[in-house]
Amino acid sequence: MRNILAIARRELSAYFATPVGWLALSAFLLITGFFFAALVSLYSMQSAEQAFSPYGAPDMNLNEYLVAPFFGNTAIILLFIVPALTMRLFAEDRKTRALELLLTSPITTTEIVLGKFVGAMGFIAVMLACTLHYVGVLFYLGDPDVGVVASSYLAMFLLSGAFVSVGLVTSSFTENQVVSLVLGFGMLLLLWVLGWAESASTGLTAEVLGFASLINRMEDLTKGLIHTRDVAYYLSFISFFLFATHQRVEAFRWS
């Protein structure tokens, strides 16, 4: 555990030591801020229209009309930003030969992989924590469901974990960070659109595509419904790609 935290701390501080981390954080906050402002203004406009509707004023659910779309958009932003955060995790270490320090230290490959994973997740936790003030505004002005907000954050964290695990494995296959970025983003996009392909398919194919899709698993979570199967799906997904990264790093000892 001590070694995992040492590596994680180094990775986390590396994000703040380079422009990449600050740029990613700024871009994330700028875009989520834009979406939040747009959604709030749309929500207030629609509520006003509903209030003056001759057919009565049905209750516009804040969770459904604002919280869920906000986190839906945040997920898409993460899809673009996380590969930029994970591209350097192994690629840079291989290029600078710093990986040799890790491989010749009395630590296990599992500790190396988990350390890098935890470090990247730490930065994403900082990014997500920076969006808490948006939620604070909602609580100040309205009455969102705490459970929905909490499970939405859980969804973002699990989804980010899945993105980071894919980014880790793609980063371990190359010394070139741009290649790592393109590979990571390509893989994530493919897993993302599986959900769309599901609607164009039928039978078993549709079921398999629906099961594998990263996006489908998130929908219930952003509605405040935490199913064990969804959490288990993300945890299994993360474990699979972390295992693949572990095997790849082990293979460095034979190449």
Next chain:
Amino acid sequence: MIRVEHLTKRYGATTAIEDVSFEVPKGQVVGFLGPNGAGKSTTMRILTGSLGATEGRATVDGRDVFTDAREVKRRIGYLPEVPPLYPNMVVRDYVAFAGQLKGVKDPVAAAERAIARVGLAQVGHRIIEHLSKGYRQRVGLAQALVHDPEVLILDEPNSGLDPAQRVEIRDLLHDLVEDKRTIILSTHVLADIEAICRRVIIINKGRIVAEDDIERLGGEQRTVTVAVARPGDAAIAAMRAVEGVSAVVDEGEGRLRLTTDGDRREHVANAAAPFGLLELSGRARLEEIYLRLTMGATP
């Protein structure tokens, strides 16, 4: 302390090292020599646990480098040919991080000691990528020393350095030798090996071709080259007549290469004087042996 037995490493059809065996007793400083691609780095990487072997066994302090890798790594400090640095880190933080990974109890204090040991105290607060190559090499050395290892494995610590930086690193290596650690030092600077090591292991094309004390290595045979103003059969015959000269080769343009038994330069100079001695040179002993063993014959 270090025992390597029949170590072989193959990459597909390519054999990097084959049947490599040697021993380094505790506290000995050994020079590891060989041309580029001979298998030096491969052997060192296997010993440090960053590379697996196809066949064979290696132990450090009686512990197997493959099955007891963690314990072995605790005992080894390794400086690869390219120092394993994080360029964006501050020197002090980097060395402390290396200390943490190596299981040091107080990594910050250990880092300070290692930094002072390699003469980096005045740049401890600086970012690694802003340092000169010589200083970066020192940071790499501090990383290797931070856990006070019993064994140091240094892979070309002075490669790519300018002459002044080379002297600095050589002086540093001199100091490290005094610590009574077991050291395997690989370098192409044979003068450094002669100055620092008592024993050498020479590897060529993946195989050990010599392993002995420098004094005993290659017997007494040496090479002397003379250039005379008036070459010819008489000059060659005069050279052959010198005591201890076993062979004379006419290289043309008045240059004769002599193989001698022991240091016969004075006698050769006296014999060459009547023919107009222009130049006489005897290669450094280790260089001569190295070239003979790695190039097949003395060029």
